[in-house]
Amino acid sequence: MxxxxxxxxxxxxxxxxxxxxxxxxxxxxxxxxxxxxxxxxxxxxxxxxxxxxxxxxxxxxxxxxxxxxxxxxxxxxxxxxxxxxxxxxxxxxxxxxxxxxxxxxxxxxxxxxxxxxxxxPPLVRSGPVDEPLVARIAEALGIGRGDIVDVEWADNGPGWVAVLLADADAVLALRPGTVPCGVGVAGPYPEGAECAYEVRAFFTLQGATAEDPVTGSLNASLAQWLLRTGRAKAPYVASQGTALGRSGRVHLSADAEGDVWVxxxxxxxxxxxxxx
Missing domain, CATH: 3.10.310.10 (Diaminopimelate Epimerase; Chain A, domain 1)
Structure with a gap:
């Protein structure tokens, strides 16, 4: 048919x-x-x-x-x-x-x-990540544990662990190995830039690490985390896909009830x- x-x-x-x-x-x-x-x-x-x-x-x-x-x-x-x-x-x-x-x-x-x-959607898992897993994530990303500014579960279904780095350049420089779980990495751009954050999403596919060009679910959970902790102010725009030759733009906002919109x-x- x-x-x-x-x-x-x-x-x-x-x-x-x-x-x-x-x-x-x-x-x-x-x-x-x-x-x-x-x-x-x-x-x-x-x-x-x-x-x-x-x-x-x-x-x-x-x-x-x-x-x-x-x-x-x-x-x-x-x-x-x-x-x-x-x-x-x-x-x-x-x-x-x-x-x-x-x-x-x-x-x-x-x-x-x-x-x-x-x-x-609401998070199904949030809060601290066990240090052994954090160490494995840092190793997979090819960075030191001290390079991670903050890390937290930000899972709305796919299993994301959110990792915050010092800046967007650090995010773009990543050349990851095999990640142990879904890992979303964000780093801020300087104030006044077109986008507030650069985002990358890594996951395992058929035994190898893959990168998603632009990820709505990850940006949703990242925004809930970044807004809650005061690291971002709504509305803001996230850039994703730069490392893959794309130019994704995700617009994040919050309404009067505190719901995040992607x-x-x-x-x-x-x-x-x-x-x-």
């Missing part, structure tokens, strides 16, 4: 400078095995499938797959899927807000000024039909 398909670039307004996402716009009738097989074939960090909502509160439902497994939630697939749903003619139940249903539950997405932003631009790069 031929199905509508699109490939978008997330956290950029310039095609091919952000993080790519494949979206099967009509995923109804596909089983898990078929979805996983196609996600392995696209070989992108994530592929999503749009489905009718299973609850009256939601506008649509999405299933999110890496090449090897299904995820309950991920950041850039949330914005990219919402963009694809709207572009395909989706009409939200509420003006200015879209509600996405996914494995993690309902996720609110706001649309304003041509960009989208999702409400950061936003950015999405551009469509490929549209067509796929046999599934």
């Amino acid at each position: 031929m199905r509508a398909f699109t490939q978008v670039d997330v956290f950029t307004d310039v095609p091919y400078r952000g993080n790519a996402l494949a979206v099967v716009v009509d995923g109804e009738g596909l089983n898990t095995e078929e979805m996983q097989r196609f996600a392995a074939w696209t070989n992108l960090s994530e592929t999503t499938f749009l489905l009718p909502p299973g609850t009256p509160e939601a506008d649509y439902r999405v299933r999110i797959f890496t090449p090897s497994t299904e995820l309950p939630f991920a950041g850039h697939p949330t914005l990219g899927s919402c963009h694809a749903w709207l572009e395909a003619g989706g009409v939200p139940l509420r003006e200015g807000e879209i509600v996405q249903e996914c494995g993690a539950g309902l996720v609110r997405v706001r649309r304003a000024d041509g960009s989208l932003a999702f409400q950061a 936003g950015g631009s999405v551009v469509t790069c490929v549209t067509g039909r796929v046999e599934l």
Whole structure:
């Protein structure tokens, strides 16, 4: 069966400078095995499938797959899927807000000024990291323990440990070995720069360390940590992907209730039909 398909670039307004996402716009009738097989074939960090909502509160439902497994939630697939749903003619139940249903539950997405932003999910793990793990992370990053300004669990699902370095240059200089877990590294730019922080995301894929170009879930949890500790002030912009030749821009803000919102631009790069 031929199905509508699109490939978008997330956290950029310039095609091919952000993080790519494949979206099967009509995923109804596909089983898990078929979805996983196609996600392995696209070989992108994530592929999503749009489905009718299973609850009256939601506008649509999405299933999110890496090449090897299904995820309950991920950041850039949330914005990219919402963009694809709207572009395909989706009409939200509420003006200015879209509600996405996914494995993690309902996720609110706001649309304003041509960009989208999702409400950061709560952390499932926070607080201190055991020193033996910190030492392993420092060794994997090729730095000394004393180079780490601060470190804390900032896990909203993928298992992130957040590491703060002295500055953005230190982040860009990293040449990591095999990381023991998902590691998100941030370092501040000088005051007055276009972006407040440079961010990099490392994880293990098939026994080797991989780097994600631009990571919504990590920036969500980093913002919750940096804002709570007073190291950042909302709103701010994070840069990610510089070391990979990308120029991702993630916009972080907080509302009156203290909820963090993670936003950015999405551009469509490929549209067509796929046999599934």
